[in-house]
Structure formats: structure tokens, C-alpha cells
Amino acid sequence: MAVHQNPMWENFLSPMVRFLIDEEKWRRYADSIDWEKQSDRLRQPDVIIPSYYDSQNFHGVEGGYLNPQAAVSYDPITQYVLLPNETVVRQALIDAVKVQPRRILDLGCGTGSTTLMLKQAFPQAEVIGLDLSPYMLVRAEDKARRAGLDIRWRHGNAEKTNFRDGAFDLVTASLLFHEIPSVVCQAILRESFRLLVAGGQILVLDGNQKTLHQLDWLNDIFEEPYIREYAAGNLAANISAVGFAAVQTQDVWWVNQVNSGVKPISSTDVNAQKKVQQYNPISIDSTIDNNDLEDFGSPVFGITA
Template sequence: MVIRQKTIWENFLSPVVRFFIDEEKLQRYADSIDWKKESDRLWRNDVIIPDYYSSRNFHGIEGGYLNFGAAVSYDPITQYVLPPNETVVRQALIDAVKVKPRRILDLGCGTGSTTLMLKQAFPQAEVIGLDLSPYMLVRAADKARTANLDIIWRHGNAEKTSYQDTCFDLVTASLLFHETPTVVSQTILRESFRLLVAGGQVLILDGNQNTLRSLDWLNNVFEEPYIRDYAAGNLDANMGAAGFEAVQTQDVWWINQVTSGIKPIPVTNTATQKQVRQYTPTSIDNNDLEDLGSPVFGIKA
């Protein structure tokens, strides 16, 4: 019989993190919610849970995210694995927004940490958080109520959201791509392209691929099932393959990165053509995007 070896998380990281966590407080919170009732309310029968998601452990959490324990423990764990500070890292995505969004879709929103920040940054926008785990959405909804933020939470798959074409100005994903196989992340990028209006922006916050490639021991520490495939990939190239232009990646405190892409505006006349040609990785100035006449900015081309 093969004896399972304890992981790095179990041997070293979990005891350290647990030292800083008030487990009794977390247990009281867990006991205060009827997780079955609340998750059943959000669960959509038309959503098929993919095997890559339901059969793996994430963040050292046994059984993945399809249980209330994952929803309760996610935030306490995440705050210690995003140096120098979780809020600072997530704020990098907010700071990279160059459009004026009316509708925002946050894919793989989890417990809604970035989703809440998006609503705070763009209070007039309709903000939707979408995730495969209704348990994570229950936690997200509770956080939104506490913060008095009006956010729509939807159970769904980022690969196939069921939303209509061109109905969002901004699509985001935080810490999602390293938790999905490469073929899935490419499908999510194509879906993001379909959902965005012309001139709309996609933003992906995740681990720094250059850092993860050069320091492979970090992949052992994080113990994510798909992180090596993610590290070996090139998000810029994948965005380009999905149709995005003006693709740019910026480092976030060495261990993370934010990648931005723009859905190009179709060329309809000579004047527009001259503007669209600005959408190249070598000449784009993200601070001047309002001149492009996109519906995102409330300007009719």
C-alpha cells in the first residue's frame, strides 16, 4: 500500500498560518450560516462542474472549493500568501483599469475580495461576480452585505458564462488562471473577448510567470495542481491568440503580475482606421484610450 506523503503545506505552512488565525472565530462564523440553504439558493442546475475543478485540492484545502470549509478558510489563508499585502496586490488590478466601465464581470470571483474593490472603485457600474462554487459565493455575498455594496453574485463557469455577446465593458479574473489547465484558461480568454464591447478591457491578476519559472521551488510551496503549466505558459501570447490587442503585463511585487488586453474596435472608415492603428503593443498609451470612441467611455464613434 502506498502511503501518502505529507505536503509542504501540511508540514510547514499550515502550522505557521494557523498560528495567526483565530480558528474559534472562524468556527463561530461557519456555524452562523446555513450553508446548505444559502448555497442551494445560488446553485444553478444548468451549471456543469468540470472534473479539473471538483477532483483536485487547492490552497492546501482538501476537496477543493465545493464545500463551506473552503469558503470560510480561503480569506485567512490568502492574506498570508500574497506578499506584501493582499489588498495591495489586488489594488494593482484596480489601478490597471483604463476604461470607464458601466458593466463589470469578475470571473472566478471566489469570496469576492476583488469584486468588492471593483464596486468600491466604480460605484455606478453594475458589478457581477461569477464562480463555480456556490459556497464561495455565499461568503462573497455576506461580505458585500457587511460592506453595504450592491453586487450580483452568479453561479457559473467562466468558460461558458451564458451572457450575451458584447455586454460588458470590463472583464477581470484574479488568481484564477493558475488554478485552471492551460486549455481552460485559453477558453476563458476567448469567452472574455466575446463578452466585451469593442474597446473593452480584460485584466488578469495572477502569479508572475517569469518568477514562477525561474524559482520552481515556489511551485512546490503553493502546491497548486496546475501552477507549473501556468508558469510555463505565456499569458501575453494567449491573449493575442484570443484576439486582444495592446497586451501589456506589469509586475506586482515580483511574485504577481497584471496583464491587460483591449478588444479592438472594428475599422469602419478611414478616420476610425487611423485610430484603431494605435492599438498595437508598441505604440499604445493606455492613458489615452478615451480618444478611441468606444462605447465604454460613453462616446459614440
């Protein structure tokens, strides 16, 4: 597949961003890290990079997220293009959490901006950030270390994470779905449903599909090869289609949206929860080993360690 070229990015947005950011600062940061050595430490050899991911440019970076330049440039660019304010937009996902999460998985975590906020909001929870790019994970790990946050970073594909069924209370994805084909979105939603305990919640923060569809010219500004496909879809309907209930869409400053869904609780699940609550008090260990996450009851029952 040919790499998509975006003259709008080269002629308009890229020069504007270069004017706003301190390029020298970020160049020094890039030079301070041995990207290949650190990415090799995180890279999992069994992770197969899909063709939709390694055959496109993203955000004007040749090779997309499989280029360490993307890991360096993502944060300074995003702070200006995620309107009206990056922290405000990401906080909308945090505010939409309705469960009491003890295990959180952030899919397509990128440089970990939302992942860090999740850990800050739920400090007692085990938080895992998963991404296809080991370079993005190097940047995320460095940010977490500087913030003093204990977060697990995992190289992997959100379509097939290899975690156990029902391993998490909360699964999130921020600014991921507009960067992947719709068929991949659906596969990730199915995987999220499998990963959640009954009563667990999925939260997806991304661009507002109605706005992107109505203002098609916006899709020409950013080098996003799949954004039109995303804009033409209906994420709420897709979430419902894989089995989630109580699906909601919340507009965030007109240009973004947060979608939420809950994995339904069956009568069998309710009875199991009562037994767990009465006879099996749970303690949360501080380590995650070989993806072998312990089983937890549903967070909607408020079971605490």
C-alpha cells in the first residue's frame, strides 16, 4: 500500500506547529534517549504489526508510530490540536468512569497521557497501557517515571491482547479509533467485551463523528489516513453491536466525544458476586506476571479489597 501524502499538513499545519513548539527542547529530549535500546527492552517478538499500521504516515511522520520521531513529536503537537485544551478533553473520559476499577487497561495508550491521568484518578488500581509502538511506550514509561506513577506498559495489539477473559473492570481507548480502519475498531470492541468483568465499563474518547462528518474539510488538515472512515461511522451503534448495554455518547466541546458502555450482568453473575462478597474477600497483589491476572468480582457491586 502506498504511503499517503498530505500537502495540507506540509503546507499549513506543520509550519504552524513548528512555530508554536520549542523544537530545540524536544530535539534535546530525543537525543537523550537511546530509542532502539529502550524499545527493544519493551518490544515483544510475538507481536505482529498489521499492514494498516506500518504502511501509512501519521501526523506528518514518515513511517507513522513505528518511528521514534512520532514518540517525540506527539505530545507537543497534541497540546495544540486537541481543542479547547488537551487536559480538559482527556479529563472528560476520567469523569465518565462509573465503576470502581481495580484493574484498568488503556488500549492504544500512545505516550500515556490518558493512562497517567487514570492512575492519578485511581491510585489504588492496577493500570496497564498497551500500544503497538514500542517507541511510544518508551516515551510513556519515561513520563510515568518522572511523575512517580507505577504503571505497567505492554507492547501488544489491541485486537488480540492475550489477557484473560474478565481480567479488567475498566477498558479505555483515547484518540485511537479515528486512526484505524472500521473493521479493526470492531475487533477491538469485541476484545474489550471479552476482557471486561460483568458490569465492567468501556470508555472511548475520540473525535466527534457528527462534527467530522459535517465539516469534511477538517479531515484534510491532519494526516490521518482513516479519519473519513471513522467520521462516516456510528461508534455508539458499534459498541452496542458487540453486546454492551447502557451505551451513551457525550459531546465534549463539539469536536470530541466520549462513548460509554457496560458489559451486562446475568443472573448467574449476580449469584457469583454474592458468593464472592460473602465468602471470598479479595486482596490485590502488586504485580502482574505473564498476563495471568486474577479473577475479580464486578466493580458495580462495590467489592473492595
